[in-house]
Amino acid sequence: MRRLKILLFTVLLVSTSINVNASSSYLAIDADYSGTGSFSEGLAEVSNNSKWGYIDTEGNLKIPFCYDITTPFRKGRALVVKDGKRIIIDKNGVEYTPSDIDTCYQILSGFIYGLEDAYFGFDRDNKKGLMDKYGKKIIPSIYEDFQSFHDGLVVAYDTDEDENTQYTVYDKHGNIIVPEGLYDYINDYNEGLTSVTKDNQYAVIDTEGNVVIPFGEYSSIGTFYEGLASAKKNGKRGFINSKGEIIVPFIYDYMWLFNDGFTYVKKNKKYGLIDKKGNEVIPCEYDSLDYLGGSYENIVLVGKGGQESYFIDDPYLNDRINTSNKKFGFINTEGKNVTPITYDYAELFYNGFAKVAIGGNGGSGKTNYCCGKFGFIDLSGKEVVPLIYDHVGEFSSYLYKGKIKGTVPVSIGGYGSVYSYKGGRWGYVDEKGNKITELIYDEVYDFHEGYGKVLKDGKYGFVDINGDEVIPCIYSQARDFQGGLAMVVYDGRGEIIDINGNEIFPEDFAILRPYKEGYARVSTDGSKFGYVDNPSEQVKDVHMSLKEGKYDGTKTITLSCDTEGAQIYYSIKYNKNYISFDDVYGWKYRPYLGPIVLNQKANITAYAVKKGMKESKSVTSNYEIIHNILPTDEKPFYNKVPYNMYADLLNNFGLFNGTAKGYELDKSGTRVEGLVMFLRLIGEEKEALESLEEHPFTDVPKWADRYVAYAYSKGYTNGVSETTFGSNSIIDAKSYFTFLLRALNYSDKDGDFKWNNSIEYAVYIDIISNEDYDFYQKEFKRAEIVKASYNTLFTKIKNTEKTLYDILREKGIIKL
Template sequence: MFCRSLLAASVAALLLSACGSSGDKPAAAEPAAQAKPPAPAAFNVALCVNDDCGVVDQAANVLIPFKNDYDNFSPFLMKDTLLVQKDEQWLLLDAKTRQPIKTLSGDIYTVTPGYFGFERDGKIGLMDYQGNEVVAPRFDSVFSGGEDQYINYQVGEKSGVIDVHGKQLTDAVYDSMVVREDLDTRGGLITADRGDQKWLINLKDGSQKQVEYGSLGEINDGHMVAAAPDHIRSGLTDANGTLVVPVKYEWMGLPSEGLVAFREKSAEPCGYMDYTGKVVIEPRFVQCEPFGKKGALAKLQSDDSNPAKNKFGMIDRSGAWLVQPSYDAVGEAEHTLLGMLGHKQGYGSIFRQADAFSYLSGIFDLDQGREIIPATYQQVGVLTPQRFVFSGADAPKINVSILGQVTPVPALGVMDAAGKVLTKPETFADIRLDKTGRYLVARDGEEQPHEALLDLDGNQLIAPQWHELHIDTQRNIILGYDLRGTGDDAVRVMRAAYDLQGKTLFTVKHTDCGADQLVDGSGKVIWPQDVKPYCKSAEQQASTEG
């Protein structure tokens, strides 16, 4: 069921989307060279303004007035149809004529875009937005898996998988499966439990096979590290999840450029093997980072008799030094929240100790075999080959809240490869490249942070006024949402829509008197024309803000 006052969809999986993802090294591209983005596709959506709900299209034309006799609206973005509830029945309406296409007596359920779950005789099936039954009702529950990448269904206590086109891929034979992660980072493979057995489901073709491992790491260079069910041992699989190196190593690094680092047992040195398990560089290092085209950052076993030699350098594919050890520490090159690091193909972070308690960081290009950003920054990370996120010694601190704990972190800015500052470190605690590679998503430091959208030159396209921005590449739009609640109970409520250049299509703005007002892209008021009847007292506004 959907709450009329919120028109909300669950965001439990969404809260994990802040995690970084690995991938191939992006090609350098300047924003000016990019083609003009396509115009927004037609859509309609229900909005609630001052607890009155109606339906508007992409230009803020009102399709169903905000004063109406409907009981509820679906939160789905639709096009030629509308989904409304009246007298405990859901009605699928033709968007032009408002005439019913289908009448549904039970509840409806959010699944993947283009489909929704519907109920009949106590069972749930799938229907598309035109009213066609894609799957007849026979399930006890349905919900979206991954990032809207498949549909999980349950019959009794068992689970199965349907793809995004409504095709059933598996029977309901699994006790549990991973549902909250971006499966593109794992080759479209789902790990699942079936009794004491571990299974793998391929979303591409529906193939299923029993495996020896319990989970997969992120795919890189066509391979993934596989962890044993006890998470103590690791092996290596190809892109289809077939083991190419047995699950027997205490640790394995990220596969890259044909090699993967490994440590056979705890406290033993690390080395590198190829994807057949053949040792290419004998274990003699205390730390082994992923390879680029020229080499990898590594550190030999510590020499207690000569601490000056306990440094990191760059090795080639034979293990010989290409760049002599001189760095105090190294790591991966993508900057994530709280200064943590993620993988960026072809790059590594380098660190030099500034004092007893701090380090300065820079960037090393593993494909060229040279330092490209000197270790002079408080923090620095790779966004693209031409853009870097950074903070200097004079960057102000921003408080961020993680799991209820407030932590001050340095503000981040954006610079180019020559060190020219494009965005000063002032406002944002986190800046990342979005999946399309066209934008930078920046977050401020409030308890529920707001997201801003920047272009690759650091120019602000959308100000940080919404808790979440979603880039919809199917409809060529960007949606702004507010989050209400926390954790698994959090819901998101649509407040605005933009084109791919950040131009407003419509937005729900908050007025000085505490009332909301829908305006179109030109600033024209759509509803309510007069906000006075919806204004709140000072006590009500304080309660809402609290």
């Protein structure tokens, strides 16, 4: 049973050995520090047991030991904590934070579009503002939050005493572009334009706040992409340009955003494809259609026949729709057939090939398709990998010795649906369908740098492009080759090997990770840390530093390595048991991406690696933390561990905002709040806010209108009656866990679980513990909602190896 889910950032990795002393000959900066951080912009964080400062690459102390917490420099600024308060410093140690704010936080560049300088958010009295890198307040701290930054503008919003949301638009200098209260809603800017609403009417304004498309013309206007925005008039949809001129007539029931000049539309329950002039290059005569633009070869997947599933109206999911008796084929964006509509299963083209199958049965969706014979077709529609396999992986193309090569894993003899295939023997074929290896492996993986990782009898090895097993299957764990080196685990010890299987680093260096700006952190005894450079191609040792956590009874562990480009990996052990990373990813070690927060006794082992270098030494530290997560009485610590921590983590991810009064974790959640969390967890909040759908309910607050309409149109939820959604009804544990399980692709409709046993099923798939289950029977408020939501982020999606956290990072929704 997984117990800890309080890691700030998670990924995956590999194993290594226990602490080994560093050879002093490798030290570029003496191991005089109790903790260190990676070099960033020429400076690194270091600790002298109690306080933190910064050194340069010569080991000179540039900023004295006076901070409780430090962070790497970014764009000439670092966020530090001094006397319990967050402040901004420059590389000379000059402080720039106003004295009258409660806290500040760095806005990562990935969140800001069109803003080149560093900007920082700050809070005062639970209200947010924005300041520049010199501490000058750009936007006052009077807002509940900000929407995304686009086109050099940001939309700030707050809720008034009548619970109406008020919107204001600022430019990057703090000038008000659109004053508060002018509109009922302001969408995010894109391409210099945004839609606004007033009294249920839509208009469009530009970056100066000028109305370019007046109110009264359209009942809905979406976001501009490729110069056009979808709009609705008299119950039908079309596209307009930035002048409000009709480009695509209002004859469609549904349409998506333009992508590389095309988009799909729905008319009379049939799908087609149009160009930016409104020409139907593929007529609306298909029961399903999927198109994702040039990255998918500009070829459209169409389907005919079959019985519509409950989410058939969502074009975005058409590649998952594969119902019984439906047949699939391909058409290009010129309207020419690539293949006939003959396949029982098909996926979009990728890397020049498309996966197809014949026979079998489709069930109610892509994940349920099974028992057919799989192969691949090329862009001409030719079957290059014959349709004879029980299962196939993804086609990988790569450059090998100056030539483009392709490989695909194939299997015969297994059983199960597309995403639950088990058993069978695996091997490889090439881009022409020629066999590379015999089908003799338990598992095979994508090729990297001309070598494919294979698993046989529980051990890993590697084959080359000729199918020769050049490195025998003797390793308990292994990573793909990168830069001619691969990380493996043999007899419990992490090693780096070359393409001949030779170990690169001596046994006294058991940790390998990349350098950061030419320096890596090392430890001589597990408690003192220094830096090594790269003259001997040795990755510097990992530094492990301990700081008091933000909450009572917690510790924050920071890992660092001074080798530029090195990657740290770590594992955590509680009460002699490793944390169940392998429950999520299949590995006990994971890449380190940020501070680790602990709320109980733990042992942490870490090491660092870099391509083409020897692995750094492993360092291990034990941390004694005494804290009861829940006190003996029934009332939880709403303002202590773990609830506020979970709320902070979700807030950092952009998934939980709280209210104008804060997180309010001691209050019950509502049905509409649960729905919003569901949409955020599956990464569809943006689509919801931009949707043009409608709903029949009369009790939905304005702020939630788009969410409910979108979810209702997708079949994610229904009302409590034909005209009532039950927006303010308290959401209980069973109802919320139903949302969470659906987010993980478990279906109460298909019988995976039922509403009345959703909490038990959440225990079964390890979202929550037995202790949580007992507690949730008695108490389920916003505190429990944030904890359950956070745990769900790191639970595997049904029949996949990915988590919602992985998906949200891939979509760019979570930036951390």
